[in-house]
Amino acid sequence: MSETLQPADGETRRLSRSRRIAVKIGSSLLVADGQLKRAWLAALCDDLAMLSRAGAELIVISSGAIALGRGVLGLPAGPLRLEQAQAAASVGQVALAQAYAEALGSRGLTAGQILLTLGDTEERRRYLNARETIATLLKLGAVPIVNENDTVATSEIRYGDNDRLAARVATMCSADCLVLLSDVDGLYTAPPAQDPNAVFLPEVPAITPEIEAMAGAAGSELSRGGMRTKIDAARIATSAGTTMAIASGTRMNPLAAIEEGGRATWFSARATPASARKAWIGGHLEPRGALELDAGAIRAVVSGRSLLPAGVRRIEGTFTRGDAVRIVAPDGRDIGRGIVAYDHPEATMIMGRNSREIETILGYAGRAEMVHRDDLVLRYQPAGPCPIDETTEEERGHA
Numbered sequence: 001m002s003e004t005l006q007p008a009d010g011e012t013r014r015l016s017r018s019r020r021i022a023v024k025i026g027s028s029l030l031v032a033d034g035q036l037k038r039a040w041l042a043a044l045c046d047d048l049a050m051l052s053r054a055g056a057e058l059i060v061i062s063s064g065a066i067a068l069g070r071g072v073l074g075l076p077a078g079p080l081r082l083e084q085a086q087a088a089a090s091v092g093q094v095a096l097a098q099a100y101a102e103a104l105g106s107r108g109l110t111a112g113q114i115l116l117t118l119g120d121t122e123e124r125r126r127y128l129n130a131r132e133t134i135a136t137l138l139k140l141g142a143v144p145i146v147n148e149n150d151t152v153a154t155s156e157i158r159y160g161d162n163d164r165l166a167a168r169v170a171t172m173c174s175a176d177c178l179v180l181l182s183d184v185d186g187l188y189t190a191p192p193a194q195d196p197n198a199v200f201l202p203e204v205p206a207i208t209p210e211i212e213a214m215a216g217a218a219g220s221e222l223s224r225g226g227m228r229t230k231i232d233a234a235r236i237a238t239s240a241g242t243t244m245a246i247a248s249g250t251r252m253n254p255l256a257a258i259e260e261g262g263r264a265t266w267f268s269a270r271a272t273p274a275s276a277r278k279a280w281i282g283g284h285l286e287p288r289g290a291l292e293l294d295a296g297a298i299r300a301v302v303s304g305r306s307l308l309p310a311g312v313r314r315i316e317g318t319f320t321r322g323d324a325v326r327i328v329a330p331d332g333r334d335i336g337r338g339i340v341a342y343d344h345p346e347a348t349m350i351m352g353r354n355s356r357e358i359e360t361i362l363g364y365a366g367r368a369e370m371v372h373r374d375d376l377v378l379r380y381q382p383a384g385p386c387p388i389d390e391t392t393e394e395e396r397g398h399a
């Protein structure tokens with residue numbers, strides 16, 4: 001990974017211009033051989049204190065509980081069974097929280113611990129509760145230190161990686177900026193270790209299929225997963241109006257380095273931040289099913305209209321009203337997410353039918369839309385113009 005690929009002369013003061021900054025710390029930065037890297041943490045907390053003095057509110061999403069706990073418990077190297085990882089997290093989280101409380105405390109900052117599971121950031125009611133607690137901590141001038149609640153989360157209900165958790169937390173708190181610090185310094189067009197022509201990307205204005213392909217092509221099995229979850233995080237963050245940076249934290253004072261224009265890949269937030277509801281839908285990681293649209297419905301939703309039952313040609317999954325579902329194009333491409341207005345048996349009965357027929361088919365007057373446009377978040381916009389199919393819309397009885 002050659003430093004000559006790109007001079008480290010990026011824009012300066014990108015962090016201190018932000019009002020609310022979320023910073024994700026990877027385990028390998030904070031823990032080596034089961035031991036906390038105290039000097040590194042102290043330098044990081046100097047950076048955080050500097051940003052706090054500049055007026056920013058701070059949220060830290062920190063990994064390291066399992067790595068620290070396995071050291072304390074003397075667990076062997078290599079993969080741990082889930083229950084061993086949970087036991088290690090239980091021991092390590094105590095040490096991790098204490099380390100932050102001390103390091104921040106000696107710089108005049110108060111730490112608060114927040115442990116979350118996937119459900120806390122996806123289920124509407126719990127999401128609102130977690131958001132309220134973090135907002136209150138910030139209002140009181142404290143720094144929330146967030147990690148996954150590894151001790152209670154079983155495999156089906158856990159994130160398993162803190163990149164996506166960090167993005168969910170950042171968007172939940174309407175942070176303007178999220179920095180992912182790990183041992184990779186950003187996104188390249190190809191795996192830099194293998195391809196001498198790999199080009200470092202300092203700016204990613206939009207997460208296109210090409211950008212996703214670059215993440216898929218990166219490095220070893222481990223780094224492939226690593227970059228993929230970072231791109232997932234970038235999609236969640238940027239679609240909610242949060243700018244995201246991937247930067248290396250392997251040096252001391254990594255945030256100060258970014259402030260000075262050091263190397264990072266910046267993912268621009270969309271010009272118009274989506275509403276919080278749309279962010280929640282777009283970032284939903286566990287859709288319960290899928291709706292496959294016909295070509296006319298694709299044109300309608302892309303032009304900002306609701307998805308009507310008439311435009312759905314196939315249904316997958318066993319969802320209930322209010323669940324997130326994938327929105328799929330006729331060619332099988334996943335084009336977005338929506339909150340479905342019907343349980344799947346009813347959805348199956350009314351799919352392909354005119355909305356005026358709903359009452360006759362179901363025996364009650366349901367909603368005209370299968371997915372209301374306010375509950376629809378599209379991932380890709382087609383390249384070309386997308387005319388509205390007025391005739392089809394009218395035929396479908398769209399009010």
Ligand code: GLU
Nearest residue numbers: 063064065066148161162
């Ligand atoms: N929550 C895990 C821990 O604190 C780490 C997950 C991750 O690094 O992505 O050890």
